[in-house]
Amino acid sequence: xxxxxxxxxxxxxxxxxxxxxxxxxxxxxxxxxxxxxxxxxxxxxxxxxxxxxxxxxxxxxxxxxxxxxxxxxxxxxxxxxxxxxxxxxxxxxxxxxxxxxxxxxx
Amino acid sequence: xxxxxxxxxxxxxxxxxxxxxxxxxxxxxxxxxxxxxxxxxxxxxxxxxxxxxxxxxxxxxxxxxxxxxxxxxxxxxxxxxxxxxxxxxxxxxxxxxxxxxxxxxxxxxxxxxxxxxxxxxxxxxxxxxxxxxxxxxxxxxx
Numbered sequence: 001x002x003x004x005x006x007x008x009x010x011x012x013x014x015x016x017x018x019x020x021x022x023x024x025x026x027x028x029x030x031x032x033x034x035x036x037x038x039x040x041x042x043x044x045x046x047x048x049x050x051x052x053x054x055x056x057x058x059x060x061x062x063x064x065x066x067x068x069x070x071x072x073x074x075x076x077x078x079x080x081x082x083x084x085x086x087x088x089x090x091x092x093x094x095x096x097x098x099x100x101x102x103x104x105x106x
Numbered sequence: 107x108x109x110x111x112x113x114x115x116x117x118x119x120x121x122x123x124x125x126x127x128x129x130x131x132x133x134x135x136x137x138x139x140x141x142x143x144x145x146x147x148x149x150x151x152x153x154x155x156x157x158x159x160x161x162x163x164x165x166x167x168x169x170x171x172x173x174x175x176x177x178x179x180x181x182x183x184x185x186x187x188x189x190x191x192x193x194x195x196x197x198x199x200x201x202x203x204x205x206x207x208x209x210x211x212x213x214x215x216x217x218x219x220x221x222x223x224x225x226x227x228x229x230x231x232x233x234x235x236x237x238x239x240x241x242x243x244x245x246x247x248x
Contacts, residue, residue, distance in 0.1 A: 001177070
């Protein structure tokens with residue numbers, strides 16, 4: 001049951017990505033490219049984690065992905081990367097609003 | 107190994123959750139700078155995904171035995187995805203509304219009503235006045 005609900009959550013997320021893409025087209029200053037890349041790369045993370053889960057349970061015979069540490073770590077590191085991209089993009093966006101330091105001639 | 111997970115895998119897990127928290131704070135700060143209500147509200151919409159991550163960690167802490175956390179994670183993920191779609195829709199709706207209003211005011215720029223004409227003139231006068239009151243001074247340094 002939990003797996004089915006988890007898979008269905010991809011559809012609202014795809015809608016989210018489409019709407020954010022339209023927002024970006026309307027006003028590119030509102031969403032940083034790196035943040036958008038992070039949100040899009042989340043799809044990659046979902047795909048990798050799903051594959052890792054199937055590999056661990058169906059092929060390696062573990063009860064959950066958590067029982068195959070290296071595969072688990074590899075899959076989850078994808079989320080660390082995407083979340084990092086989202087946060088980094090926001091940081092860049094925030095920095096761009098602050099006045100740039102003026103270089104002194106002397 | 108602590109429970110099921112090795113230390114690097116634990117670090118990856120907590121790292122993701124911390125990054126999510128940082129992103130929540132940054133979204134709010136961007137909203138403050140932009141004066142955009144939906145960016146300021148974004149942390150609220152990001153909360154279900156954040157809780158979903160915490161449930162995943164709780165599930166691993168019980169050595170993947172407490173299926174309650176696994177189920178909760180699935181429901182929270184679905185809630186999170188719906189919250190994200192809703193957020194983007196609300197923001198897009200506001201943006202298109204603003205754009206429509208702008209084009210409307212632009213179209214009716216030849217002033218039709220007397221009251222509006224006075225208001226526009228007063229505004230124009232004020233902007234000229236403020237230019238006179240605060241002339242752009244060149245600050246000489248060194």
